[in-house]
Amino acid sequence: MVAADDRDTRADVPEVEVSEAQIAVHWREEPYYYPSAKFIAQANAGDPAILERFSEQNFPECFRVYADLLSWDAYWHTTLDTSNPPFWKWFVGGRLNACYNCVDRHLAASANKAAFIWVPEPENEPTLALTYQELYRRVNEFAALLRDFAGVKTGDRVTLHLPMVPELPIAMLACARLGAIHSQVFAGFSGAACGDRIADAESKVLITMDGYYRAGDLLDHKVKADEAVARAAQQGCTVEKVLVFRRHAGQYASKSPMVDGRDFFVDDILPQFRNKLVAPVSMPAESTLFLMYTSGTTGRPKGCQHSTGGYLSYVAGTSKYYLDIHPEDTYWCFADIGWITGHSYIVYGPLALGTTSVMYEGTPTYPDAGRPWRIAERLGVNIFHTSPTTIRMLRKVGPDEPAKYNYHFKLMTTVGEPIEPDVWRWYYDVIGKGEAVITDTWWQTETGGFLGCQLPALAPMKPGSCGPGVLGVFPVIYDENGEVVPPGSGRAGNMCIRNPWPGVFQGIWKQPERFVQTYYAKYCRNPESKDWRDWPYFSGDGAVQAADGYFRILGRVDDVINVAGHRLGTKELESATLTVPEIAEAAAVPVMDELRGRAVEMYVTLKPGVAASTEITEKVTKAIETEIGKIARPKSIWIVSDLPKTRSAKIMRRILAGISNFTDVGDTTTLANPEVVEEIRRAVQKAK
Numbered sequence: 001m002v003a004a005d006d007r008d009t010r011a012d013v014p015e016v017e018v019s020e021a022q023i024a025v026h027w028r029e030e031p032y033y034y035p036s037a038k039f040i041a042q043a044n045a046g047d048p049a050i051l052e053r054f055s056e057q058n059f060p061e062c063f064r065v066y067a068d069l070l071s072w073d074a075y076w077h078t079t080l081d082t083s084n085p086p087f088w089k090w091f092v093g094g095r096l097n098a099c100y101n102c103v104d105r106h107l108a109a110s111a112n113k114a115a116f117i118w119v120p121e122p123e124n125e126p127t128l129a130l131t132y133q134e135l136y137r138r139v140n141e142f143a144a145l146l147r148d149f150a151g152v153k154t155g156d157r158v159t160l161h162l163p164m165v166p167e168l169p170i171a172m173l174a175c176a177r178l179g180a181i182h183s184q185v186f187a188g189f190s191g192a193a194c195g196d197r198i199a200d201a202e203s204k205v206l207i208t209m210d211g212y213y214r215a216g217d218l219l220d221h222k223v224k225a226d227e228a229v230a231r232a233a234q235q236g237c238t239v240e241k242v243l244v245f246r247r248h249a250g251q252y253a254s255k256s257p258m259v260d261g262r263d264f265f266v267d268d269i270l271p272q273f274r275n276k277l278v279a280p281v282s283m284p285a286e287s288t289l290f291l292m293y294t295s296g297t298t299g300r301p302k303g304c305q306h307s308t309g310g311y312l313s314y315v316a317g318t319s320k321y322y323l324d325i326h327p328e329d330t331y332w333c334f335a336d337i338g339w340i341t342g343h344s345y346i347v348y349g350p351l352a353l354g355t356t357s358v359m360y361e362g363t364p365t366y367p368d369a370g371r372p373w374r375i376a377e378r379l380g381v382n383i384f385h386t387s388p389t390t391i392r393m394l395r396k397v398g399p400d401e402p403a404k405y406n407y408h409f410k411l412m413t414t415v416g417e418p419i420e421p422d423v424w425r426w427y428y429d430v431i432g433k434g435e436a437v438i439t440d441t442w443w444q445t446e447t448g449g450f451l452g453c454q455l456p457a458l459a460p461m462k463p464g465s466c467g468p469g470v471l472g473v474f475p476v477i478y479d480e481n482g483e484v485v486p487p488g489s490g491r492a493g494n495m496c497i498r499n500p501w502p503g504v505f506q507g508i509w510k511q512p513e514r515f516v517q518t519y520y521a522k523y524c525r526n527p528e529s530k531d532w533r534d535w536p537y538f539s540g541d542g543a544v545q546a547a548d549g550y551f552r553i554l555g556r557v558d559d560v561i562n563v564a565g566h567r568l569g570t571k572e573l574e575s576a577t578l579t580v581p582e583i584a585e586a587a588a589v590p591v592m593d594e595l596r597g598r599a600v601e602m603y604v605t606l607k608p609g610v611a612a613s614t615e616i617t618e619k620v621t622k623a624i625e626t627e628i629g630k631i632a633r634p635k636s637i638w639i640v641s642d643l644p645k646t647r648s649a650k651i652m653r654r655i656l657a658g659i660s661n662f663t664d665v666g667d668t669t670t671l672a673n674p675e676v677v678e679e680i681r682r683a684v685q686k687a688k
């Protein structure tokens, strides 16, 4: 366990006694569902010849098909460079600019086409159609401001803490135009969490907004910027400029004072840069496009580095073939851009293809559960992308709502967590009206884009399974000893990928050893080898593979809990809990949750002489909200007299998870204090 001020910087070698995968329910095999002839006839990947093009013998050259979707300033000479495993390099020698590929090159044919249609939460505010021309103008102006006012240079890191407003993709693209590395922190994360990420990335500039709407409230967001800057300063990182967008131009929605010389309203400065153009900086394919922080096994978050050429090719290619985006489609991905799904499948993939995307502020169920379907009907959305938690929530609060609206989806996606077959069927029958193909896309922050998914026109769907590996990606399940767990064996194991792919992250920012240890050391066959075949990627997920080759993801096998598709590290939760002075020890465990898939329960002990009280549990909740954000709020906090421990004083979370989930607690004979197990069980299970 780590104290808050004693962040664990060891490489995170997965070593867990309880994992999400272990608490997963057992599913039976499900029958196939088939795409309609109408869908197949129009699909981007309708010809089975594509499978041959991406076969293992054509690896890695097959990925030219994806790279050729982009406009390169200089073509690459080496498709895959494996000289420094596992730091793979793709399209070496190539040069390009991501912003140019997402904006400028569409102007000739599609200047007046909407890139984004943005739906604000208040229903009296107008929907905004941001054309490619308008996006071009706004990105250029903001890039000029970043460069000439904020001093941002190629290679600098810029932290963004923006909600779901058009300014977010504009700021990302402006950074990309300059060759600066953006690091967007999910707006729901606390100021402290944002500050830790600023300090790790050593950003000198923070871009934020005064406030935004969520479920009827105008939230004060700028206050978090002050906390973030203070937190970064404690870690020796000085933020020189805070650029504050205003949700309503000219009106300030925050109580936080503007700090003289540090904080600036963007709408005050932008007029100086009106119509200013900034030439896109031609970047090497391997230059880092952005950082995306995610949780791992230690308290310190991991800044996953994504490349410009490989990443952009990969998200463009997978958007084309797995989301089946055509120029005339209207696409709506429900994710927040603050997560990898939004980066890859709201911003970079769809824009690289010149897509019209819907973006919205607020939540799907406010003011009522009909909101998504009203928007889909009004804007003619035909591709819909969301998560199991959203589907479960919409089913619960408005099971009959979709039928009231006249929209038609050709394709729907689910991402981020395992989907229960019953929920899948409701998605298919009720939201998809039995017409839409579903792609269940399995992937991760680290992987840049989809890894497991069936090609929508060429393979049937199976509820609860993400399908086989995607084009050019060859997954395998290994057991703990590195032996292949064969398809159809019914045995679970660790989901791994045998080969590199262009979207794979380049490393963890400033933690190269942790990168190698966490993802490659476990199954590396020979650390001296330069052959990618000796370096399988370990995903940290448990899975089973059916006889037909389809994978079913069970959940994490490491110290990560996936709550509503948001990754939380048990160590981060425990560190936050330990900031409460009365708490002596803490353990976070996953529990099954009807709505969010998994939820977190905290077990804590108190320091000697401290009496249990609701004030203490409230303090724990508050501490977690302050350190991480409201999304990490535990479902229950159990104050107990002692935690089950081994003789070497290691807390046995597995036993606590067994109690929380009413499942077998397993062997307790190796415990130093076996008597506490019954005591905790009685107290907790009685209270549930």
Ligand code: WTA
Binding pocket: 294, 339, 340, 341, 414, 415, 416, 417, 418, 419, 440, 441, 442, 443, 444, 445, 446, 466, 539, 540, 541, 553, 554, 555, 556, 562, 565, 566, 567
């Ligand atoms: C889980 C989100 C089952 C998995 C894109 C993974 C899934 C983690 C699926 C990554 C899916 C993602 N089915 N589980 N289709 N997609 N996961 O980094 O446990 O936020 O390791 O990336 O979500 O979460 P992350």
